[in-house]
Amino acid sequence: MVAGLRSRLGAANALLRLVATGRLRILAAPPLFLEHEEVLKRPEHRLVHGLTLAEIDALLAELTALIEPVETHFQWRPQVCDPSDEMMLEAAVNGRADALVTYNIAHFAAAIERFDIPVLGPGDLLRRMKP
Secondary structure (H helix, E strand, O other): OHHHHHOOOOHHHHHHHHHHOOOOOEEEOHHHHHHHHHHHOOHHHHHHHOOOHHHHHHHHHHHHOOEEEOOOOOOOOOOOOOHHHHHHHHHHHHOOOOOEEOOOHHHHHHHHHHHOOOEEOHHHHHHHHOO
16 A cells, blocks of 8 residues: 555556455455554655645545455464564455465565465556456
């Protein structure tokens, strides 16, 4: 989500547009969503994406209607090399995601086989979705 707002021309932004049109569904547990909100509001990201705090709040309010909420029943920590990525893996596993999409593919290398969820870059997912 952060990368998608930082570059209007990148693959992550194209995925956000697919979410907006209903062609792609995002899964998120509440703690993960709140973490994304905090990151999007950091000054260094606001400087790049150019959104005000009010615009971020409005965007996130619209996004909540498009996100499939995930209840985290189980936590398998630690599974990934970066502790901040644990919530993303748990949302994918508990939500039975078709794929976990990230630019940090290497962070999830150890968990890929255990949970049988493909980890894809945004561009990889876009290529898979094209007819």
